Amino acid sequence: MAQTSPLLPGTLDLLILKTLSVQSLHGYGIAQHVQRLSADVLQVEEGSLYPALQRLQLKGWVRSKWKQSPTGRRARYYELTAPGKKQLTAELKGFDQLIQAIRAVLA
Amino acid sequence: MAQTSPLLPGTLDLLILKTLSVQSLHGYGIAQHVQRLSADVLQVEEGSLYPALQRLQLKGWVRSKWKQSPTGRRARYYELTAPGKKQLTAELKGFDQLIQAIRAVLA
DNA sequence: ATCTATGCATAGGTCGCCTACGTATAGCCT
DNA sequence: AGGCTATACGTAGGCGACCTATGCATAGAT
Numbered sequence: 001m002a003q004t005s006p007l008l009p010g011t012l013d014l015l016i017l018k019t020l021s022v023q024s025l026h027g028y029g030i031a032q033h034v035q036r037l038s039a040d041v042l043q044v045e046e047g048s049l050y051p052a053l054q055r056l057q058l059k060g061w062v063r064s065k066w067k068q069s070p071t072g073r074r075a076r077y078y079e080l081t082a083p084g085k086k087q088l089t090a091e092l093k094g095f096d097q098l099i100q101a102i103r104a105v106l107a
Numbered sequence: 108m109a110q111t112s113p114l115l116p117g118t119l120d121l122l123i124l125k126t127l128s129v130q131s132l133h134g135y136g137i138a139q140h141v142q143r144l145s146a147d148v149l150q151v152e153e154g155s156l157y158p159a160l161q162r163l164q165l166k167g168w169v170r171s172k173w174k175q176s177p178t179g180r181r182a183r184y185y186e187l188t189a190p191g192k193k194q195l196t197a198e199l200k201g202f203d204q205l206i207q208a209i210r211a212v213l214a
Numbered sequence: 215a216t217c218t219a220t221g222c223a224t225a226g227g228t229c230g231c232c233t234a235c236g237t238a239t240a241g242c243c244t
Numbered sequence: 245a246g247g248c249t250a251t252a253c254g255t256a257g258g259c260g261a262c263c264t265a266t267g268c269a270t271a272g273a274t
Contacts, residue, residue: 008205009116009230009261018213028252034212041208048231050254055230073239075252092213098115099206101148105141106125106199116230116261135221155262157223162261180270182221 007042012052014095015044017080017088020062026075027053053078061087114149119159121202122151124187124195127169133182134160160185168194 007015019025019033030053031044056062061084069075080088114122126132126140137160138151163169168191176182187195 007231008118008202008209011115011209012231015209015212026252027254028250037212038208039211041204042212045232046253047233047235047255052230054254069252071240071251073252095115095213097148101145102115102118102122104146105122105144105149106202114262119262133221134223135219152263153222154224154264154266159261161223176221178220178271180221 007044007048011095012044012048013056014088014091015042016049016052016056017061017084017091020078020080021085021088024077024079026067026069026077028075029069030078056084059087060084114151114155118202119151119155120163121195121198122149123156123159123163124168124191124198127185127187128192128195131184131186133174133176133184135182136176137185163191166194167191 015034016030019030025033027046027049031046031049034042034044053062053064057064057078061081062078063081064076064078066074067077122141123137126137129140132140134153134156138153138156141149141151160169160171164171164185168188169185170188171183171185173181174184
């Protein structure tokens with residue numbers, strides 16, 4: 001039912017890392033955050049999100065622990081690690097470079 | 108040996124259609140055009156390009172015919188069809204919307 | 215003769231994303 | 245009491261885009 005669009009492939013990690021750089025959040029909250037900031041254009045599917053979080057954790061860019069969410073339910077909160085912050089910076093730079101290159105072709 | 112980067116996934120069709128909207132070209136020429144306009148940032152791999160061209164042709168967005176290239180070799184020249192032009196317009200719009208949404212999250 | 219650039223194409227693999235499920239709890243409405 | 249919705253995590257299976265590697269073929273340069 002969502003009027004939202006699929007992601008631009010290859011940007012999910014970036015969106016997650018950026019979101020976590022602002023605040024530690026649980027998965028569901030990350031999805032909502034991205035959707036809200038993008039004015040409902042971007043939809044982070046759960047089947048994409050949770051595997052992505054596991055990949056990021058395996059790479060050491062985020063770490064997680066169980067906590068109480070404000071609503072009283074248990075939730076796994078993720079936070080950026082130091083390598084994760086470096087990774088975010090690098091990916092941001094690479095993304096800008098790619099977008100600029102694509103724009104140069106489309107102009 | 109290329110210092111070039113992989114594509115941002117999901118943008119290859121767009122880059123091809125845009126290139127063909129400027130001029131009819133053969134596959135190899137499309138790859139060169141994209142690479143040149145992007146200042147060598149974007150690299151269109153042949154193993155991605157030719158299947159993509161076949162997909163685009165199947166969808167009716169481009170059509171092709173064998174011709175002589177300026178260098179005297181045979182080459183399959185592609186040109187945009189009318190539906191292809193519409194598709195390009197639609198994809199351009201969708202791409203801009205996605206980029207804007209992503210930027211809103213990354214800002 | 216050999217190498218490089220031009221040019222097309224396929225086979226096979228990887229990987230990211232999505233659809234569809236399944237589980238579970240809190241809160242609200244009837 | 246029962247059912248619905250929102251919150252919250254997670255997996256299984258599939259699809260499709262992209263890449264690597266390979267093969268073929270010719271023109272021009274060295």
